[in-house]
Structure formats: C-alpha cells, structure tokens
Amino acid sequence: MRLTQPAPPESVDLDAVDLTDPLLYAHGDPHSIWNAMRHRDPVRWQQVDETRGFWSVTKFEDADLVLRDHTLFTSQRGTMLFLLGKEDPARGRQMAATDPPRHTRMREPMQRALTNKQVEKYREAVTTEVHRLLTPALGGEPFDFAEAMMSLPMATAGTMMGLPREDWTRLTRLTTMSIAPDDPEFAEAGGANATLQLAHRELFAYFHDILRERRDNLGDDLISLLMGMEIDGRRLETGAILSNCYSLILGANVTTPFVPTGAMAEVVGTPVLDAWRSDPKLLNTGVDEALRWSSPANHFMRYALQDVELRGRRIRAGDAVVVWLGSANRDEEAFASPFTFDITRKPNRHVAFGSGAHYCVGHTVARMSLKILFTELFQSFDDFQLAGEIEHLHSNFVAGVKHMPMVMKIRDAAVERYAELAR
Template sequence: MRLTRPAQTPALDPAETDLADPRLYATGDPHAIWLTMREHAPVLRQTLADGRSFWSVVRYHDVNDVLRDHTRFTSERGTLLSTLAVDDPAGGKMMAASDPPRHTALREPLSRAMSMRAMRRWEPRIRQMVLRLLAPLAEGTPWDLAEAAASFPMAFTGTLMGLPEPDWPRLTRLTSMAVAPTDSEFQEGRGTLVAAHHELFEYFADHLRATAGTADDSLVGFLRGMEIEGRRLRQDEIVYNCYSLLLGANVTTPHAIAGTVLAFIEEPGQYARLTADPALLTRAVEEGLRWSSPANHFMRYTRRETELSGVRIPAGEAVVAWLGSANRDRRVFAEPFAFDVGRSPNRHVAFGFGPHYCVGAPLARVALRILFEEIVANVGQFEQAGPVEHLASNFVAGIKHLPVTARLLDGAAERLGAAHAAGGPLPEAVL
C-alpha cells in the first residue's frame, strides 16, 4: 500500500470506492479515501457487487472500541474480509477467532511463553540472522530489500515452532498466497486462497503426526501440552493456532521493515536524525510500525445493535476496523502524515488493540529493534534503485519489491561480508 501524505481532505466520494478490492492497495490511494472518511463518513456501509456488505470504521477510537469490546463485537464468525458472510470454521478453535473466556484460556499461556522476557534469549540468534540478511549490501549492487525481508521472520519463527528448515521457503510463500491470493506473483492456479489454506493445514497435521510422542520444546510442543477447560487441545485446534501464529509472524515483520526503510529513503533527514542519536531507536521502530501498519484491517460481527460515531449498526453485521486509517487519525497523532522518528506518545494500533493484541508483538519488537540497530551501525544512507511494487491485498499493507543500494559506513562492508561468509549454525534458543 502506498504510504501517501495527503495535505488536505481530497474531493472523493467514499461510497464509490471498494475498500475490499485488493487492487486498491496495490495501485490506488486508500489513505486519501480514509482521510475523507475520517472527516465526513467515519462509519460507512458498503455493499459489494455480489450482495455481501460490511461497515467500515476508520477513526482511531472507534477502531479501538471494535477491537476491544467483545460484548458488542464478536471474533468467532470471522476476522478478515476473506471470510465475509461465511462463518469461519476456526471460530472458537483458533485464538484469533475466539472470544473470552475461550480466547483468554488460549492466550494467557502463549503470552507467557512469548513474553518480552522470554524473547530476549533469542537476541544472539536474531542478530546473527540480521547480519546475514544485510550482507548483500556489501556487494554494492541493487538489492531487493522487501523480497529478502520476506524470508527473515521464518528463520526465527520456524525455529521457535520446531519446523524443519528445508520447509521454510514453501511455508513463507504459502502465507503470502493466503494473504494476497489475487496478487499475480502469488497465484498458483485457480483457488489460490483455498489451496494455500489446505496445504498449510495439511502441513501442520502431518507435522503433529510425525512428532507425536517425541520430546518437543518448540512452540508446537507447547500447544500440544496446553490445557483449556480441563482438557488438552484437539489436533484441529492445534493446527488452526499453528496456522495463525505462522501467518501473523510472516506477514507483519517483513512489511514493517520495507515500509520503514522506504520512509528513511523518502525522508533522509529523519534517518540522519536517528543515526545522530541512536537513543531514538525504540521510538523509530514504533513510528515505523505506525507508518507501515502492516495488518491493514480486522473484522468483527455485531452481537447486538450498537452505535459508533453516531451511526447505528444493526445486530449481525460485519464491521471492518481499518488499522491503517486509525494510525493516521489527527485526533490522536499530531501531524499524522509526517514520519517522525522521535514521535512520543505513539499509541499506534499496528499490533491491534484489546484482548486480541498480537501475541507475537514482543518477538516482532525484538527482531525489529535488532535489525534497525544493525542498520544504523552499518548504513550511512539508503538509495532507491528501482520501482516500488506493492502487494495486492486488503489484509496486509505490504511492499513486495524495494530495490535499494546503500552507502555503508567505514568497516561495515567487512563486517557484513564476514557474517555472510561465516555461515554455519546459528546460536540456539528454545522456549
């Protein structure tokens, strides 16, 4: 999705825009549409050509209400537009598609296993992976940062989940197929979305069978040993939650990386400010998350008639909360269309809000902090080396191609080259 900076409310008619169309996020300008909606139509019903409909919510506080209040908005009928008007078979089984108390019973053990404290033991491994990721910059030729970043999360998520390394490239592609099934780069015949889901579910079912009865300190083993309501999780519940954890990791971190680096290219003064004061790094990472907002929307259904921004929504209606819009709301963010590495406060909703706040956020933050620490330590300036290509997806605000070159700092080429040449096993980390 293009990260545009509309200076004023454009003369647009949101009712004539299809916010469900993945092409809008590949070649259009949703930020201009959301800006108009925030000012003039903050809660708007859209009916698709096939008769299905949903309500769009674009203001920060309304988005938070939708994501926070499970007594009014349920997750169990589906949480993404790809399941609009079709009850999600994962409802009540997958953490992301369940409401309290079931959601709480699933989430609390996982939150402890993936806390910031637990994730810190991964830092040596992640730093080594970061250096390998950045190593091609030492060659001085154009390098597709977005394409390379797509494989980055799998290196620690795959290990965390105990998945064999030869499987990682295919799993990475399958998650891209699942979130961008109409993008020509990820289509594989007809029914890409169904095919991706089927293959991922089969993969995890096979993995569970293959590892049954073995000592397993991975996240999959943790799920296998979890108990809710006085019983162990069933296989279908484990499979659904493995799918959700993998998808969440693979489709968020890479696009936060690409979106932040693109912002540094477009705003070199902000990157210079960060390199002059590395103490701003944590704030810069949070601003990159706000700016890129990789998870573009979440969907809920109304349990009863309710009201948002003065608009009445009947019971049983699909409501789509647009996170990318909430993170540009002037009511919360001063100069929301400015990329500011020192922004504070920065109460963005890039990881969601409320009970469904991303359980993998601590791992993502650790990985992003280490990545940008190494970028600041090694890169004097990035330059764009080709056109940016955006993902055709209404769920993930993604960049699939970002060719760059870099002016490296003294000694960086040798350091990155040595990391690339070293190869070998990465430092171990377990739950």
C-alpha cells in the same frame, strides 16, 4: 500499500470506492479515501453484493472500541474480509477467532512463552538471519530490500516453532499466498480462491506432518506447547492445534516484514534517516513510529453482537464491522501531524498490533526482530538509496511492499565482521 499524503477530503468520490478491491492497495490511494471518510463519513456502510456488506470504521477512538470490546463485537465469525458472510471454521478453536473467556485461557500459556525474557533467547538466531539477509547488499549493487525482509519473520517463527530451516522459504511463499491471493506474483492457476485454498491445504498438511513427527518427541517449542496445552481440563484437538499453528505463522509473516520497507521507503534520502541513525536513544520510538506508519495489518473484521450506535450510525446485531488500522493510525484526533514520520513521537498509541484481548500475542517477537534489524542497518551501512520502482502487494489485508530495490554501502568497521560471518 502506497503511503501517501492525502488529497483534500471533498475531492474523493466515496460512492465510487470499493475497499475490498486488492488493486486499490497496490495502485490506488487508500489514505486519501480513508482521510475523506474520517472527515465526511467515519462509520460508512459498503454494500458488496446482494446479500453482503459491512461497516467501515476509520477513526481511532471507534477502532479501539470495536477491537477492544468483545461484549459488543465478536471475533468468532471471521476476522478478515475474505470470510465476509461465511462462518469461520476456526471459531472457538483458534485464538484469533475466539472471544474471552476461552480466548484468555488459550492465550495465557502462549503469552508466558512469549515474554520479553523468553524471546531474548532467540536474539542470536534473529541476528544471524538479519546478517544473512543483508549480505547481498555488501557489494554495493542494487538488491531487493523488500524481498529480503519477507524472509525475516521465519528467523523467529521458524526457530520458535522448531521448523526445519530448509522449509522456511516454502512456508514464506505459502503464507504470502494466503494474505495476497490476488497478487499475480503469488497467484496460482484458477485465481484468488484457488490460490487461497491451495495455500491453506498445503500449510495445514505441512503442520499435520509436523504434529505426527513431534507427538512422541515434545520439546520447548511453540508447537509442543500447543500440543501439551489444556483448556478446561482437555487437551486441544488436532484441528485446533493446526489452526493455531497457521495463525502463528501467518501473524509473524504479516507483521514484521512490511514495517522496515514502509519506514525506509519514507525516510531514505531525508534528514529523518540521518537523525534516526545517529541517535541510539531514538531506536525504540522510531520502531514504534515505523509500526504506526506502515500499519502492516490493513484491517480486522468483527460482527456486532447487539445493536450499537457509532457516530450517529446504527449498527445492527449481526452486521460486519471492518476496522481499517492504517486509517485509525492516521487520525489527526489521536496523533499530531499524523502524515509526518516522527521518530520522536511519544506517546504513540497506535493500533498496529490491534487492541484489547486480541492484541498481537507475538508483539514482543516483532519488536525484538525490528530493533535488531534497524540496529544492524544503522550500525553497519550508510548511503542508503532507492534504486528502482517500489511495487506493492495486491492485498486488502496486508499493507505491504513486495519489491524495493535499494543500494546500501557497508561501513568500513563492519566489513571484517561480515567477512567472519561468511567463513
């Protein structure tokens, strides 16, 4: 998704806007639209067809309420727009599609496995993968930084789930098909629905085979954790395990890769990049700002459990409510100078990982991966330059860059280290 400075709010024709259109996020100007909505109609109804519609929430305070308060807004009827008007088959079985208190009981074992201390065990694997992905840049020729970043999440997700490395490329493509089925680069014959169905079918079949192989050989990986998990005294059924495997790998591939591309697209060629690189103390605040800035998960959907009034709008029980995270993270009432990439921003209460009970369970993994990546970029390379056109995913769910040619010059001090890694 293009990360632009917004047009004046009054210049946008909100009646002509279709926030479900994937092309809007590839070629349009969603930040101008959201900015206009925040100023003119922050809780706005969009009719999709004769029977379906949803409320768009664009202000930070309202977004936080909708995502946080599961007594008013449920996750169990679908959390993404492609499920609008349908019943989510994963409800009550997948963490992302389950409300507390059952959600809490499902989440606790996973959360214990993903503490900062536990995640640190995978630092070496992630560092090795970062080096491998950046190796094509060593010659000083243009290389596709975005394409490389799309492979990064499997370094942690693949390792932590105990998935064979030779499967990572295929799994990356299948998850991208799931989040961007309208994108011509990832679409299959038959269009978006056919692409989505194929991706889901292959991913679930893949994990079904993994479960069968692992049933008599449980380890300390996340899939084994799911297989041994008991909720209310009962083991998770196979369908629930498969659904959560899908959710874990999807979450990893949605969050991590599009943060560095969004950030670098903004700061390359500016004094901000020089300042960020030169001061290690700014690594953490810079990564948080990169998360706010890119807001890779574009939306989350909920359904109202009872009549609710937001900013004078009456949301009726059963209505779908869509929170636009990139809009909430640019709300001038929550963030000073929200359209400025500020590597010193603190506090930074962004909702890039969501909010409340459904706050991303893998946030520790994402943060570690991003810190390793930016540390490596800043310590080993300089003279960053964009070397071609940036291309954005056709997706209303992910704010992502799919191609971003860059040239980077390796520092003399890093040449020997990369030569040793290549041996």
